[in-house]
Amino acid sequence: MxxxxxxxxxxxxxxxxxxxxxxxxxxxxxxxxxxxxxxxxxxxxxxxxxxxxxxxxxxxxxxxxxxxxxxxxxxxxxxxxxxxxxxxxxSEIEFAAQFTDAIIVGITGSNGKTTTASLTHHILKQGGLNVGLAGNIGQSFAAQVAEGKNDFYVLELSSFQLDGIVNFRPHIAILTNITEDHLDRYEYKFENYINSKFRIVMNQTEADYFVYDADDPVIENWMQHNAVQSQKMPFSITKKVAQGASINNDKITLTIKNKTIEMPTKSLELQGNHNLKNAMAASTVAKLLSIRKATIRESLTNFQSVEHRLETVLKIQNVTYINDSKATNVNATFYALDSMSSPTVWIVGGVDKGNNYEELLPLVNEKVKAIVCLGLDNEKIINTFGNVVPIMTQTESMKDAVQIAYRLADKGDTVLLSPACASFDLFENYEDRGRQFKDAVRNL
Missing domain, CATH: 3.40.50.720 (NAD(P)-binding Rossmann-like Domain)
Structure with a gap:
């Protein structure tokens, strides 16, 4: 045995x-x-x-x-x-994959993978497929394989899960983007982390598909120097693509197997350029798996946002409280700050993963009126933004952070929890951090 x-x-x-x-x-x-x-x-x-x-x-x-x-x-x-x-x-993914004949859609990237995985699963389910959602999300892939009831799986895959694969081969692989993240686990070498993400395509053949962000310079650079065996399905909001997804006159244009479909972008439930890309990636998968156009359109308009990702909690005295606890790196927080349209009190901090906060400086300068640091070591945040933001305070509990933010916010402002860091110094995980934020807001 x-x-x-x-x-x-x-x-x-x-x-x-x-x-x-x-x-x-x-x-x-x-x-x-x-x-x-x-x-x-x-x-x-x-x-x-x-x-x-x-x-x-x-x-x-x-x-x-x-x-x-x-x-x-x-x-x-x-x-x-x-x-x-x-x-x-x-990894679990490698172990479980050998025991299923189901068609696997594997999704990785520094940001957007949870939303893209959830949205892809939503469309495929609405299209009538027997589909499981697993990986970094929900019930484990292995447990679902043991139950044996799915013909398709959508797997959200972290770089750590991909580090532990040998033969794992998704029929469709999605790479949403690559930005510096988890460098503490990769000897602080960005190229190690990039190579880890691209393991998702390493066993693919020309019978498989690779869906990726053609606007991402890191992805494009890697692909210029490395061969990918699978059929390439890029998506882009800045350029036209022969196969894949692009934007024309405020419409998503999908071209797959010489067939083209169009969908208006304004009907999307999730707004913002990053969500537009998530929708393009998910729609590409759906079309590759022969889901009807009407189903794809409908699914994109009725999909509800993922918990802890730019989730509006409450409006109190005309101040909006937003939970973006899932923003565990700088790039995710960049999206969050970029989507703010009112003066913002920003709750930030946690376990630093080798973050470079400087790319946030223009956005912080433009949008943030006060910073509430929530973490055991805030030195890097204070050094980066101390001269940019007039008010800066430090706390070590979510309750205190929310109460301070409440006092700092005026009518029409937004209080944004978008930590740009891991949560393990004060919380069990990002979900725990997000739930504590929501509880603290509801108790104001």
Missing amino acids: KRLVVLGAGESGVGTALLGKQKGYHVFVSDKQKIKPKYKEVLIHNEIEWEEEKHSKAVIMTADVVMKSPGIPDTVPIVKELNHKGIPVI
């Missing part, structure tokens, strides 16, 4: 354990932290061996294959030792 060791008992770890057991592996789950009660119950109920708050090296080293949760860096001692011993360390 083959031995599968799962490192990390979160959503992806427990899903992998369930699938592994179903496929006849002897499974052992090991987590350096305490395992959440809901996951512990699943492991106990399914009679899967587990341990918490430690890694038993002697047991782990007997593995035939190890699935590592995406949150565990390659630099931790146990992973280094596994690599040294030549034991394969893979």
Whole structure:
């Protein structure tokens, strides 16, 4: 019996354990932290061996294959030792993909991947397909494969998940954009992170498709120097493309397999150029999978925004409170600030991932009247914006940050939580941060 060791008992770890057991592996789950009660119950109920708050090296080293949760860096001692011993360390995506014949749409990028994945899933579902949404979002891919009820999967993929693939091959790959992010996990080398994102196409053949942002200089530069085997489907809001999606006279023009369809941009539920691109990417996938034009149009007009992404919470005394907790890097916050149309009190900060805040200076200068720092180390933010914004304060709790922002905001202003950082110094994750913001606003 083959031995599968799962490192990390979160959503992806427990899903992998369930699938592994179903496929006849002897499974052992090991987590350096305490395992959440809901996951512990699943492991106990399914009679899967587990341990918490430690890694038993002697047991782990007997593995035939190890699935590592995406949150565990390659630099931790146990992973280094596994690599040294030549034991394969893979991601949940790699493990689960071998057990399904479903058609896979894989979506990665520094920003926009959650919205694009959710929107793509929405259109395909409205089109009547049996489609699952997984990866970095929702129920784990492995658990859904174990249930075996989907003919299609839309997977939101982080660079960490792609680092752990060997044979994984999505039929359609989407790359939304690449900007500096997670550099702390890539030796602070941007090129390492870029190469990681492009792993999404590494096993594709000419029978597959690659949908990408042709306006992104980082993507274009990489593609000039590297071969991609799959059929290219670029999308662009600045230039015409022979195959793919572009904008003509306020309409999205989709040209696929020599057929063209048009859709007015003003009817889109999600506004802003970045959402226009997300819509173009999702529509391209839908057309490649033969979804009817009317269904695509309708889906784009009735899709609701993703939670924690430019989500309007409340208006209090004519001040609008916006939750953009999912903005965990500078580029995402750039989109948020760019879409502000009133004077803004900006709540920013958290765990810095090697951020360069200087590209935000023009927007901050134009739109931000006050900054509320929310994090344990705000030095870089203060150094960058201290001379640009007249008011700057520091807090270490969401409640305090929201109350200070409330006092600083005047009628007609916006209070924007768009941290540009990871959340792990004060919160469990970006969802926890977003929910705490919403609770604090509702309690004003």
